[in-house]
Amino acid sequence: VTAEQRGPVEQFGIADIRRAADRIAPYVRETPVLTSRALDAEVGARLFVKAESLQVTGSFKIRGALNKVLGIDPSTLGDGIIAYSAGNHAAAVAAAGTLVGCPTVVVVPRTAPRAKVENCRSWGAEVVFYDPESETRDEVTDAIVAERPMTFVAPFDDYDVMAGAGTTGLELAEQLQATGVTPDAVVVSCSGGGLASGVLVAMEHHFPGIEKYIVEPHGYDKMARSLAAGEVRANPAVRTTVLDGISGPVPGARPLRVLTELGVSALTVDDEQALRAVAATYQHLRFVAEPAGAAALAAVGVQEHGFAGRDVALVCSGGNVDPAVYTAALQVSSRPAGDAAG
Amino acid sequence: VTAEQRGPVEQFGIADIRRAADRIAPYVRETPVLTSRALDAEVGARLFVKAESLQVTGSFKIRGALNKVLGIDPSTLGDGIIAYSAGNHAAAVAAAGTLVGCPTVVVVPRTAPRAKVENCRSWGAEVVFYDPESETRDEVTDAIVAERPMTFVAPFDDYDVMAGAGTTGLELAEQLQATGVTPDAVVVSCSGGGLASGVLVAMEHHFPGIEKYIVEPHGYDKMARSLAAGEVRANPAVRTTVLDGISGPVPGARPLRVLTELGVSALTVDDEQALRAVAATYQHLRFVAEPAGAAALAAVGVQEHGFAGRDVALVCSGGNVDPAVYTAALQVSSRPAGDAAG
Numbered sequence: 018v019t020a021e022q023r024g025p026v027e028q029f030g031i032a033d034i035r036r037a038a039d040r041i042a043p044y045v046r047e048t049p050v051l052t053s054r055a056l057d058a059e060v061g062a063r064l065f066v067k068a069e070s071l072q073v074t075g076s077f078k079i080r081g082a083l084n085k086v087l088g089i090d091p092s093t094l095g096d097g098i099i100a101y102s103a104g105n106h107a108a109a110v111a112a113a114g115t116l117v118g119c120p121t122v123v124v125v126p127r128t129a130p131r132a133k134v135e136n137c138r139s140w141g142a143e144v145v146f147y148d149p150e151s152e153t154r155d156e157v158t159d160a161i162v163a164e165r166p167m168t169f170v171a172p173f174d175d176y177d178v179m180a181g182a183g184t185t186g187l188e189l190a191e192q193l194q195a196t197g198v199t200p201d202a203v204v205v206s207c208s209g210g211g212l213a214s215g216v217l218v219a220m221e222h223h224f225p226g227i228e229k230y231i232v233e234p235h236g237y238d239k240m241a242r243s244l245a246a247g248e249v250r251a252n253p254a255v256r257t258t259v260l261d262g263i264s265g266p267v268p269g270a271r272p273l274r275v276l277t278e279l280g281v282s283a284l285t286v287d288d289e290q291a292l293r294a295v296a297a298t299y300q301h302l303r304f305v306a307e308p309a310g311a312a313a314l315a316a317v318g319v320q321e322h323g324f325a326g327r328d329v330a331l332v333c334s335g336g337n338v339d340p341a342v343y344t345a346a347l348q349v350s351s352r353p354a355g356d357a358a359g
Numbered sequence: 360v361t362a363e364q365r366g367p368v369e370q371f372g373i374a375d376i377r378r379a380a381d382r383i384a385p386y387v388r389e390t391p392v393l394t395s396r397a398l399d400a401e402v403g404a405r406l407f408v409k410a411e412s413l414q415v416t417g418s419f420k421i422r423g424a425l426n427k428v429l430g431i432d433p434s435t436l437g438d439g440i441i442a443y444s445a446g447n448h449a450a451a452v453a454a455a456g457t458l459v460g461c462p463t464v465v466v467v468p469r470t471a472p473r474a475k476v477e478n479c480r481s482w483g484a485e486v487v488f489y490d491p492e493s494e495t496r497d498e499v500t501d502a503i504v505a506e507r508p509m510t511f512v513a514p515f516d517d518y519d520v521m522a523g524a525g526t527t528g529l530e531l532a533e534q535l536q537a538t539g540v541t542p543d544a545v546v547v548s549c550s551g552g553g554l555a556s557g558v559l560v561a562m563e564h565h566f567p568g569i570e571k572y573i574v575e576p577h578g579y580d581k582m583a584r585s586l587a588a589g590e591v592r593a594n595p596a597v598r599t600t601v602l603d604g605i606s607g608p609v610p611g612a613r614p615l616r617v618l619t620e621l622g623v624s625a626l627t628v629d630d631e632q633a634l635r636a637v638a639a640t641y642q643h644l645r646f647v648a649e650p651a652g653a654a655a656l657a658a659v660g661v662q663e664h665g666f667a668g669r670d671v672a673l674v675c676s677g678g679n680v681d682p683a684v685y686t687a688a689l690q691v692s693s694r695p696a697g698d699a700a701g
Contacts, residue, residue, distance in 0.1 A: 046391065046393075048391075049388065049390075049391060049413060051388075051413065054481060054482065055477075055478065055481040058481060068413075070645040070646075071391060071393065071410075071413075071644075071645060071646065075645050132642070135397075136397065139396060139397040139400060140396065296682075299647055299682075299685075300474070302413075303412040303413060303417050303646060303647040303678035303679075304412075304413065304645060304646045304647060305641055305645040305646060305647065336645035337645075340638075340641075340689040340690075340692075343641075343689065344686045344689060347682040347685065347686060348682075350682075
């Protein structure tokens with residue numbers, strides 16, 4: 018690996034993402050890059066949408082989990098893996114454990130949606146509940162690991178997980194190049210920053226100088242504030258938002274380092290904008306996006322963000338969404354913009 | 360072309376489908392074949408779902424329309440093309456005309472959903488409305504063609520259209536072979552029969568002896584009755600059904616001939632079964648299916664149809680569906696089976 022291949026941070030670059038892509042290839046899907054003339058007309062830009070909702074387990078998370086798990090020494094792997102999450106990371110780790118063939122424990126708050134719990138169980142993972150009112154997920158996880166020496170799979174602040182997530186961007190770049198497209202900008206949702214850092218490193222490598230954007234929920238822009246402060250800053254207490262997938266409390270220190278070196282612009286979207294983007298994927302691209310998954314599309318649709326007339330690549334990160342929220346999105350979209358009650 | 364390549368009917372076989380695939384390749388997407396462990400567990404079979412909802416214009420129809428249009432002599436093509444439809448065929452012809460660069464007229468009942476009309480317009484087609492209470496689509500179309508010598512693009516009863524639709528099955532077969540899968544059965548929805556005849560010819564060619572099924576709406580099984588009668592039989596008057604995409608009045612004579620020679624089994628599904636299948640694609644595969652598009656999946660889920668334990672390939676033919684119907688599907692799926700009001 019040459020210095021040039023190393024990328025913006027000593028520990029993380031395109032070579033890591035390429036190695037991850039080779040490693041996880043037997044287990045994941047190459048998700049399509051979708052386009053729509055009607056959607057382009059609506060947004061006023063030419064969009065290339067990477068549909069990670071169609072990935073195994075319904076989000077990009079399987080890529081990072083698999084790359085981590087496949088890097089574990091076989092003798093250690095036999096002891097199994099463990100993760101905590103109420104969302105897509107839990108299902109991804111459950112799937113990764115099953116696909117690789119090791120014991121898997123997922124620590125889940127008792128309040129997690131039943132559908133997400135069933136998703137983990139359907140992959141054969143052992144689900145351990147905890148009461149978020151009286152215990153922390155760290156305490157519960159530590160207690161299990163003290164008895165069983167399982168390897169912890171972090172949701173984002175881990176170079177193997179970031180490289181796995183980054184294969185989304187590597188695929189996107191290669192798919193665009195294969196069709197002769199050179200995008201002006203790339204837009205990706207951001208919470209802990211695993212997806213954003215990996216995708217933007219891959220896209221910058223293939224399209225040097227491309228404009229790079231991350232998208233966070235309005236009012237919960239922890240990565241934007243961390244980038245401005247030069248150190249990790251937590252969100253204020255998170256109220257209820259349909260953008261639950263990207264409303265976690267703290268960004269990862271490693272993703273922050275990578276995004277700082279890369280130089281990225283930060284945007285925010287509100288719940289209504291995200292729900293409208295969910296409806297747009299339904300109508301024009303015909304795949305299911307969860308609100309957090311559609312955040313990048315939502316940001317591109319905001320006039321003030323200045324994407325008009327540009328060629329924009331973006332990642333739709335996942336599609337695991339409660340039917341009630343989805344129904345609300347289809348209803349919001351039939352109202353004029355700005356007319357939402359909440 | 361040898362006799363062997365010719366397939367079951369002198370005028371139509373795998374060679375036609377292969378030629379269509381080459382012809383339309385620059386304009387269409389290779390749609391993914393999706394799988395889900397949780398869906399397989401629910402249905403009790405191993406399913407391989409060709410997601411044609413993700414095709415350009417949101418259904419397989421663009422394949423047939425394009426193959427027809429690309430076969431028109433360039434001097435004739437300049438005069439343009441014309442089609443009638445209230446659904447996916449209209450958008451497909453509008454798109455095909457734009458992609459190939461010829462004038463396009465679509466004759467649409469005044470009662471057609473606005474979304475479908477806008478879909479045609481967004482592709483640049485000229486939309487001509489007619490009043491289904493006082494005129495027929497044939498009269499309106501004939502009157503236009505009398506003044507402007509445009510080429511009529513039939514929705515299904517045309518070997519070029521059937522070969523184009525059949526590329527869905529050719530792709531499916533090649534995708535399955537690439538992953539080492541030999542399905543026991545293939546299931547496809549059927550109305551006029553363009554898709555079913557094309558797909559089943561391609562699948563029989565690649566997997567000789569495979570069990571071949573067509574699926575129609577319960578009570579509107581015109582192709583099943585035509586197969587039994589040995590000649591085209593019309594549906595009884597069609598009541599309102601969410602399976603509007605496959606509830607047309609008459610099957611095609613050419614598709615009937617092909618399906619007769621092939622030897623296929625015919626199944627039916629009711630509205631509730633179709634809506635449940637729509638919800639299953641939402642939850643487990645995360646793409647949008649319209650009820651007619653999900654009919655094949657619905658049929659595989661019916662216990663009495665005997666797919667338990669088998670490897671089943673199926674086509675999900677389209678994903679253009681009114682939000683109200685989609686919302687109803689997500690609600691039906693949360694009720695126990697058999698508990699639907701309608």
